[in-house]
Amino acid sequence: MxxxxxxxxxxxxxxxxxxxxxxxxxGGFDALKKAAAMNGEDxxxxxxxxxxxxxxxxxxxxxxxxEHLLHIPETPKYIVCNAxxxxxxxxxxxLIMDKLPLKLLEGIIIAGFVFKAKAGYIYVRGEYRKIQxxxxxxxxxxxxxxxxxxxxxxxxxxxxxxxxxxxxxYVCGENSALLNSTEGKVGRPRIKPPHLAEVGLFLQPTxxxxxxxxxxxxxxxxxxxxxxxxxxxxxSGGTKLICLSGHSRNRGVFEIPLGKxxxxxxxxxxxxxxxxxxxxxxxxxxxxxxxxxxxxxEQLDTIYSYTDLKKTGLAVGSGAIVxxxxxxxxxxxxxxxxxxFIHESCGKCIPCREGNRQLxxxxxxxxxxxxxxxxxxxxxxxxxxxxxxxxxxxxxxxxAAALNSAWKLFKTEFEANVRHxxxx
Ligand SMILES: Cc1cc2nc3c(=O)[nH]c(=O)nc-3n(C[C@H](O)[C@H](O)[C@H](O)COP(=O)(O)O)c2cc1C
Ligand code: SF4
Numbered sequence: 347m348x349x350x351x352x353x354x355x356x357x358x359x360x361x362x363x364x365x366x367x368x369x370x371x372x373g374g375f376d377a378l379k380k381a382a383a384m385n386g387e388d389x390x391x392x393x394x395x396x397x398x399x400x401x402x403x404x405x406x407x408x409x410x411x412x413e414h415l416l417h418i419p420e421t422p423k424y425i426v427c428n429a430x431x432x433x434x435x436x437x438x439x440x441l442i443m444d445k446l447p448l449k450l451l452e453g454i455i456i457a458g459f460v461f462k463a464k465a466g467y468i469y470v471r472g473e474y475r476k477i478q479x480x481x482x483x484x485x486x487x488x489x490x491x492x493x494x495x496x497x498x499x500x501x502x503x504x505x506x507x508x509x510x511x512x513x514x515x516y517v518c519g520e521n522s523a524l525l526n527s528t529e530g531k532v533g534r535p536r537i538k539p540p541h542l543a544e545v546g547l548f549l550q551p552t553x554x555x556x557x558x559x560x561x562x563x564x565x566x567x568x569x570x571x572x573x574x575x576x577x578x579x580x581x582s583g584g585t586k587l588i589c590l591s592g593h594s595r596n597r598g599v600f601e602i603p604l605g606k607x608x609x610x611x612x613x614x615x616x617x618x619x620x621x622x623x624x625x626x627x628x629x630x631x632x633x634x635x636x637x638x639x640x641x642x643x644e645q646l647d648t649i650y651s652y653t654d655l656k657k658t659g660l661a662v663g664s665g666a667i668v669x670x671x672x673x674x675x676x677x678x679x680x681x682x683x684x685x686x687f688i689h690e691s692c693g694k695c696i697p698c699r700e701g702n703r704q705l706x707x708x709x710x711x712x713x714x715x716x717x718x719x720x721x722x723x724x725x726x727x728x729x730x731x732x733x734x735x736x737x738x739x740x741x742x743x744x745x746a747a748a749l750n751s752a753w754k755l756f757k758t759e760f761e762a763n764v765r766h767x768x769x770x
Pocket of ligand 1: 428429517522555557
């Protein structure tokens, strides 16, 4: 059986991405027509049965999020699609927006129907300029065909979708910072609670989901939640788009069934990663973006599912898999990760703003023979705990996740240069 499948990505490369005729020829907007004849509760029941976990990184159950929002009486409600895709090593949402923008719109419009929302917003990474234009063309074409705009499919429901461009800040992918940025404010995270479902965009009830999460919605509506669940893992239905990069022989986006293949398959199967590009061996892999954990060769036989990866201290996260061969120094790699977080910290809270800088100082000392002492390792431990527990948002809370996991796996490398001071 092929480990590479095409469910979400069905039709990509076969159609003109912005042509409604092409899209409807491959079954596009069938789910929207079906959803328009259903009530919101029934659609949410299917999403819950499907056990769709949010694909943006946090893996929050989409059905629970939708149910919560449905029961909030305040109106108007807004639908927001997180297309910021700022996590290094992650480029799957780009593929969807580039090849199947109408499918993304269909998922967002179905959400609009469920919540009788006033409008939808897609917050797109600033660097994706061409894709923003493509999305605008897709929106215009969907409107002209009656799938978007006023009186959608003759139901009397009016719904429009707007494109908002990010400006290159990683923190704006955090959902509350994203809403601030969409409102034209400084893109910094908000305090939570209140939950965004209650006080979201323009202080109104709001749904925020990732691009890949929305694109799963037409599939779930078409095939039903139970059938969707069968295509994945019993705890999380569907497929996952993974992004292979680094020293992987094949780099790019691949669609795999959740829970049915191992990490080794993802990295070595000829249809997927195809192994290491050089004649060297793999040393480690970094999952789910810079904020995710690092794994070692011993963990390669773990099943790629949210549940199995979590059991071994790993995580799906955004779907990124950065593969590194044995030529890479783990301490140098982690310095690169930490420099990223120093650059992207918004500076609002001390554990993240100062903590990342201090992590880098210690990592540099650990890389220099005789520069670090056992005290530095104690400080490192304390820093990791403080940043994880006391940072204001997910950026600071996860900035040391790679370091923390790598330390356990590569203890010898971490401690090789530590100076053992003699007691006086
Ligand atoms: C610093 C930071 C950056 C994030 N960047 C993204 C992003 O680029 N895209 C995304 O979908 N979610 C991102 N998230 C997660 C979002 O806050 C949120 O959980 C997600 O958009 C919810 O959608 P989902 O439930 O469909 O995954 C980020 C979180 C943090 C803390
Ligand atoms: S953890 Fe604090 S400083 Fe870091 S990005 Fe979040 S709010 Fe800003």
